[in-house]
Amino acid sequence: MADARNHMKVDVPDIGDYSDVPVIEVLVANGESVEKDQALIVLESEKSTLEVPAPSAGIVRNLKLKVDDKVSQGDAICELESAGEKTESTEAAEGAQTQTPSSVPAQEAAAVSPDSEPDAEPASNDDAAAQAAGIEVITVPDIGDFDSVPVIELLVAVGDQVQAEQALLVLESEKSTLEVPSPKAGKVIGLKVKLDDKVSKGDALLELEVTTGGKKSAAKAAPTKKESPVSNPAEAPFRKEKEALKSSAQALGAQKSLESPSKSPDSSAHAGPATRKFARELGVDLIGVKGSGPKNRILIEDVQKHVKQRMQSSVVTQKESGIPPIPAQDFSRYGQIEEVPLSRIRKLSAKHLQRSWLNVPHVTQNDEVDVTELEAFRKKANQEGDVKLTLLPFIIKAVAAALKKYPEFGSSLSSDGERLIMKHYCHIGFAADTPEGLVVPVVKDVWSKGIEKLAKDCADLAAKARDAKLKPDEMRGGCFSISSLGGIGGSHFTPIVNAPEVAILGVSRGVMKPVWDGSQFQPRLMVPLSLSYDHRVIDGAAAARFIVYLVELLGDIRRLSL
Ligand code: CAO
Numbered sequence: 001m002a003d004a005r006n007h008m009k010v011d012v013p014d015i016g017d018y019s020d021v022p023v024i025e026v027l028v029a030n031g032e033s034v035e036k037d038q039a040l041i042v043l044e045s046e047k048s049t050l051e052v053p054a055p056s057a058g059i060v061r062n063l064k065l066k067v068d069d070k071v072s073q074g075d076a077i078c079e080l081e082s083a084g085e086k087t088e089s090t091e092a093a094e095g096a097q098t099q100t101p102s103s104v105p106a107q108e109a110a111a112v113s114p115d116s117e118p119d120a121e122p123a124s125n126d127d128a129a130a131q132a133a134g135i136e137v138i139t140v141p142d143i144g145d146f147d148s149v150p151v152i153e154l155l156v157a158v159g160d161q162v163q164a165e166q167a168l169l170v171l172e173s174e175k176s177t178l179e180v181p182s183p184k185a186g187k188v189i190g191l192k193v194k195l196d197d198k199v200s201k202g203d204a205l206l207e208l209e210v211t212t213g214g215k216k217s218a219a220k221a222a223p224t225k226k227e228s229p230v231s232n233p234a235e236a237p238f239r240k241e242k243e244a245l246k247s248s249a250q251a252l253g254a255q256k257s258l259e260s261p262s263k264s265p266d267s268s269a270h271a272g273p274a275t276r277k278f279a280r281e282l283g284v285d286l287i288g289v290k291g292s293g294p295k296n297r298i299l300i301e302d303v304q305k306h307v308k309q310r311m312q313s314s315v316v317t318q319k320e321s322g323i324p325p326i327p328a329q330d331f332s333r334y335g336q337i338e339e340v341p342l343s344r345i346r347k348l349s350a351k352h353l354q355r356s357w358l359n360v361p362h363v364t365q366n367d368e369v370d371v372t373e374l375e376a377f378r379k380k381a382n383q384e385g386d387v388k389l390t391l392l393p394f395i396i397k398a399v400a401a402a403l404k405k406y407p408e409f410g411s412s413l414s415s416d417g418e419r420l421i422m423k424h425y426c427h428i429g430f431a432a433d434t435p436e437g438l439v440v441p442v443v444k445d446v447w448s449k450g451i452e453k454l455a456k457d458c459a460d461l462a463a464k465a466r467d468a469k470l471k472p473d474e475m476r477g478g479c480f481s482i483s484s485l486g487g488i489g490g491s492h493f494t495p496i497v498n499a500p501e502v503a504i505l506g507v508s509r510g511v512m513k514p515v516w517d518g519s520q521f522q523p524r525l526m527v528p529l530s531l532s533y534d535h536r537v538i539d540g541a542a543a544a545r546f547i548v549y550l551v552e553l554l555g556d557i558r559r560l561s562l
Pocket of ligand 1: 389390391392393430431432433434438458462483484485486487488507508509510511527
């Protein structure tokens with residue numbers, strides 16, 4: 001049966017003498033319900049902006065325009081599917097598409113799995129039903145423990161044909177990126193998100209017109225309501241170095257265009273065209289501006305106030321930090337140069353390290369530990385056992401014991417600096433060097449693990465770190481960090497506290513040294529230790545006690561079993 005719903009074409013109205021006017025905002029998306037007179041797009045002609053309203057209520061279909069398209073009177077904008085009167089056939093079609101998300105607003109669509117089995121009304125075998133079931137809303141899959149993850153790349157646009165498993169967009173959480181693949185082949189008919197939107201599990205991402213088997217209903221394609229339409233994120237590919245470099249560059253490009261004057265402020269913000277234009281010119285994202293007009297409408301004064309506040313706070317920050325900026329230089333004056341974009345991880349850790357360095361008053365306490373006996377034990381254990389033991393798991397175990405005795409070293413300072421947060425768990429991070437930069441995987445529940453289990457955890461986490469496969473959860477929750485450069489070389493160094501932690505242990509390469517035993521010099525393997533700590537939380541005396549205790553534990557690992 002043919003789809004008998006009313007489709008009304010909406011064109012660009014008479015806009016006076018102008019032609020080829022740029023579309024500066026698209027305020028609706030395919031599948032969105034609009035009221036009569038609700039603005040659909042905003043055009044900008046020399047000195048004014050113009051909202052084009054919907055001539056009637058309905059559902060937006062076949063949206064033809066995107067930001068920066070140029071239009072003239074009579075050009076097609078979209079079609080409006082009337083949401084009002086229903087004919088018998090439309091009712092039949094709608095009845096059969098109880099689970100068709102394309103017919104409901106994004107919010108509701110997200111709550112309905114496109115693959116859900118209709119338990120009330122099974123899909124009839126008519127064409128309308130097949131057509132309805134062919135549109136699916138792709139939602140954010142289970143992405144672990146976190147919410148509000150930013151969309152950092154949109155890899156498809158409306159009208160694109162995609163293959164099953166083809167990446168649709170990229171989400172970013174802390175130090176990992178996650179591609180959301182398409183569950184099926186099809187045509188993208190509507191985007192529900194844009195760059196920098198924050199999404200959580202179940203949020204609608206886009207509408208896909210499934211091309212394979214028009215008659216095959218979504219209900220038949222997926223067995224249960226609970227099943228996610230997108231593959232398990234644990235199996236989704238975390239990007240490797242090359243891809244990360246490429247996407248960093250792309251993200252950088254996208255970011256640039258978002259900040260440029262042609263930026264389209266978030267259409268969900270309640271503001272008129274003049275305010276939007278003003279915000280766009282200043283590069284202000286309206287989503288962060290508090291509106292003081294009727295129904296919290298954002299006014300030009302609100303944007304001005306927002307900018308003033310932002311400027312004042314950045315001046316204060318700069319004054320407080322007292323850091324004169326490093327002047328830019330044209331290095332090409334001195335010789336040939338090349339600019340290499342930084343990987344996302346490097347940029348993130350740069351920010352984090354600078355924040356820690358600027359906020360935490362650091363002191364570093366150095367010492368050396370005699371690991372001669374430990375090394376002998378380790379070598380023997382490596383010959384006999386299956387799990388390779390390096391020095392690291394012993395150090396982690398010793399740190400865990402020291403944290404039990406001196407728990408303030410695993411604490412965090414509350415953000416107002418008024419309280420110390422003591423933790424009754426022991427998760428220890430270790431810095432891992434990867435091709436993309438520094439990451440700090442966290443070994444959980446160290447108190448309950450033996451050396452072999454810790455060695456295995458470290459090896460697994462370090463391998464995942466190198467392959468950029470660490471999940472966000474595997475880099476969170478640390479109480480204390482260890483930075484071991486022992487496998488590489490060098491003597492003491494000053495590690496930077498991994499705030500909000502309050503202490504970090506740097507481990508350098510062990511070397512044989514003559515050590516006086518009271519009557520003669522003995523050759524002993526000495527490993528340099530460097531304990532950096534937050535002097536707001538830890539006193540020098542406490543730091544000295546902590547490191548001396550570590551030296552005792554590692555000097556005689558039998559103590560670790562006590
Ligand atoms: N002294 C002497 N030898 C040491 C040592 C030390 N302090 N620490 C490790 N070694 C030895 C190991 O025992 C191993 O020797 P064997 O092969 O004979 O058993 C060898 O060096 C290689 O160890 P490794 O580095 O592969 O393994 P690890 O468990 O010691 O370290 C990891 C793992 C992930 C910490 C390490 O690979 C790494 O990435 N280190 C760099 C960390 C970093 O970048 N820190 C700086 C952060 S601030 O910018």
